[in-house]
Amino acid sequence: MSGPPPKTCITCGRGIAPSEVYYRFTLVLEGEQDVLDTPRAGSGTDELTALLKQLEASPESSQAMEEQVHWERAGVVCAACRTVVMRTLAPPTEPAGPH
Structure with missing residues (x-):
């Protein structure tokens, strides 16, 4: 009787044995913008064409x-990679400077 196939860590590439704990994730990054530039009166079509x-x-x-x-x-x-991901996505303990 064979078990499930080993998984591979997407971050480090190491094989994860079926008996090891692994962490499944889904990450979605979606761009958003709260305020759009206001087109000048009568120039909306021209600006759209230029864009x-x-x-x-x-x-x-x-x-x-x-x-x-x-x-x-x-x-x-x-x-091991879970720890790195969690640290990366955790809120900063002090204000971060500009990127």
Whole structure:
């Protein structure tokens, strides 16, 4: 009788034996903006046309642009990597400076 196949930690790449504890995660980052620039009176269509031309001329792929707005990953991490992820996502104990 065979057990479940071993899992692989998405962070460090180490194999996780079926008898080891692992942590399943799903992470979604979604871009948001609370206030949009207010278009000048009568220029809304012109600004939209200029923005569309700028996007079409961009060297970035449509997938890269989409990932700036919506990025999603899921997987499993080992116990050691869980500690690193938890530390990274924990609120800072003191105010952080600018990035």
